Amino acid sequence: MVNLTLPDGSIRKYDAPITGADVAADIGPGLAKAALAVKINGELADLSRSITEDVAFSIVTAKDEDALEVLRHDAAHIMAEAVQELYPDTQVTIGPAIENGFYYDFAREKPFVPEDLEKIEKRMAEIVDRDEVITREVWARDDAINFFKQKGEHYKAQIIEAIPEDQDVSLYRQGDFIDLCRGPHLPSTGKLGKAFKLMKLAGAYWRGDSNNEMLQRIYGTAWTDKKQLAAYLTMLEEAEKRDHRRLGREMELFHLQDVAQGSVFWHPKGWTLYRAVQDYMRTNLEAAGYVEVNTPQLVDRKLWEDSGHWEKFREAMFVAESEDRLLAIKPMNCPCHVQIFKQGTTSYRDLPIRMAEFGSCHRNEPSGALHGLMRVRAFTQDDAHIFCTEDQITSETKDFCDLLLRIYKDFGFEEVKVKFSDRPEVRAGSNETWDKAESALKEATEAAGLEWTLNPGEGAFYGPKLEFVLRDAIGRDWQCGTLQVDFVLPERLDATYIGVDGEKHRPVMLHRAILGSFERFLGILMENYAGKFPLWLAPVQAVVTTITSDADDYALDVYEALKTAGIRAEIDVRNEKINYKIREHSHKKVPAIFVVGKREAEENKVAVRRLDGKDQEILALAEAIDILSAEAKGPLSGS
């Protein structure tokens, strides 16, 4: 007898062995039909998996989140089956479920072309209609290796060779197709349904290593029903509409041009936005006790050799020559900040020193990595280095986390995740130092009220780090902020302070950024707001426009009054219908339109129409300006 504990706590007793399919059938015919997989002690497994001991048990149906993972994994297998039927010279490699879908990497001489996707998709539908039964088989390793080798599936053979000795080698069979796979899978191909679509072709390195050959990856999306698929495709369209490159053009914010690959041409409106963000940051940093500095663009290679960057990042650094000297265009600011720190003598009483710079940096990113504002070669960091004692790490970290969270909130990002990266295998500094740094960092993160997940071994070689990931309005995650504890650079560049004991000591450096880079963060902001910026960020905050030319003089008065109040305003007295003008300014995403006609001119009022779709209000001019001015101050007014 085995006891199965169901999610509601009830226990069902069966004669062992029994399968999930048997249990589902026992509970009811409806469930037997809907069952896709089971969860045994929290782990997904096949319906056909035999149960021989007491376990926590649940049946997975299309309603469960877990079902999607199984379903997508199946979609990958069905795609592989379709591909091998259509193109028998193709080797299969790996094909996992991923967020929103799945992919499969294939090895084939001739690349796939976009038209192939249609054919493959059609064949997949046929395989679903065939409703092939999916069965699991456990093979002896050597048999499996020989089997795949003899089939010409060399990648699969390699994968099996890499499976640890103590693990089963499981194969899944559906029709004539058999693939190595950990599972679990659906009971038959028919259960996949038709809510899938192949999305794109891409190259991908075997085992993710750029030294290896490149395989051909096909991405697809799969859902439990067509409604979900349609919703997903609509979401993608929406995301495309808010693509910052498109908004940048439509809203005249910036442009990119091949004469300056990876560098941004900021247009007047985009630069206004940039400055609004920068002013906001500057005010916040000053209030948080930072001092602002500015350091050279061109710095002799010697400094980069001393800091260690030359050795590690030489390839990605731009250089310039002058007489006999080789200069690097700075890829980061920290070595320069250390130079400022080292001028004169610093006492323990001066610490912490929080040195900030809107540091303009250049990195020669690989051409294939460039992407709009999100990945550029010339960018400005909201960089700062906190020089402090080891005892100050905790409080400085906590203060930083508080500041960061408040700033993200002001930009409309409420949801922030924190990743904690601890010591990597290859590292500098003693274990005691790392113990101290890691526990100080953890303690501070928790004191700031943040939950974190561990990113084991991903710390910098010089110290542990925190990475801050914010979630945007359509659920995408962006890693922006970082805080890194560094014991190494002060050592390499010989930074010291005089302690209570009158002796020289090494300060600790905290490298930290909140936005990351202005370029990227502004791109994220554009997409987050879909270009509909809150008033304090909007490049044009209000447009005054007329119904007929009778109101032109009054419109000019209103415009002047807005300018005087510090509002970024424009005026539109073109001889066009009011509908036309409203439509146009709404498309330009101007947050406030002041419509004036004869009535408003006579009564010294304005009809205020807001972009957010609220009803228009007729207000006295002075009142309207007060409301707008208050809003235009943004979060700075409240804090």
Place this chain on the structure above:
RNA sequence: GCCGAUGUAGCUCAGUGGUAGAGCAACGCAUUCGUAAUGCGUAGGCCCGCAGUUCAAAUCUGCGCAUCGGCACCA
């Protein structure tokens, strides 16, 4: 950097070897209109670049460059 696709008017795109096209935007004229598209007209092109094939190339071939989608990279 690697794999694949794409590159035609400001934008979105059509045009498969024989005179370069549409819609929107722009400009001009008329229209003075009350909350998301007034009408008519005009102008606009090194068809990404360089070679080649051809009587003839936006179109075919080769080589570049850029962009897009991924992969790899990201101090």
